[in-house]
Amino acid sequence: MTLIYFFLQVTSKKDQEQYWVDREKPYRFVTVTQFAEAFQSYHVGRKIGDELSVPFDKSKSHPAALTTKKYGVNKKELLKANFSREYLLMKRNSFVYIFKICQVNSSFSCFTCINILIV
Numbered sequence: 001m002t003l004i005y006f007f008l009q010v011t012s013k014k015d016q017e018q019y020w021v022d023r024e025k026p027y028r029f030v031t032v033t034q035f036a037e038a039f040q041s042y043h044v045g046r047k048i049g050d051e052l053s054v055p056f057d058k059s060k061s062h063p064a065a066l067t068t069k070k071y072g073v074n075k076k077e078l079l080k081a082n083f084s085r086e087y088l089l090m091k092r093n094s095f096v097y098i099f100k101i102c103q104v105n106s107s108f109s110c111f112t113c114i115n116i117l118i119v
Contacts, residue, residue: 011035
């Protein structure tokens with residue numbers, strides 16, 4: 001189970017009761033705000049908060065680690081990679097493409113035959 005899925009269950013009214021630890025005390029719903037406040041008062045929450053409060057210093061990172069453009073390659077390379085991927089998929093599924101072409105051709109010939117018979 002992922003952490004996000006766990007938090008979604010813990011904070012929902014319907015699923016929270018199954019995670020109630022102390023069976024001696026009656027269950028009471030804990031709101032998201034109360035849950036967040038309790039997490040931030042816990043030493044792990046404080047540590048994460050302290051780490052996230054310090055802004056990231058880009059001068060300490062390697063220049064190639066962070067991209068300055070939207071994509072790491074230019075548009076021509078993206079187009080080339082996309083066409084090669086599509087070509088590979090077409091080769092892999094060539095039977096389906098050939099079958100569909102034959103199916104379309106046969107349906108067109110049937111329509112023309114029907115049109116000729118009607119006229």
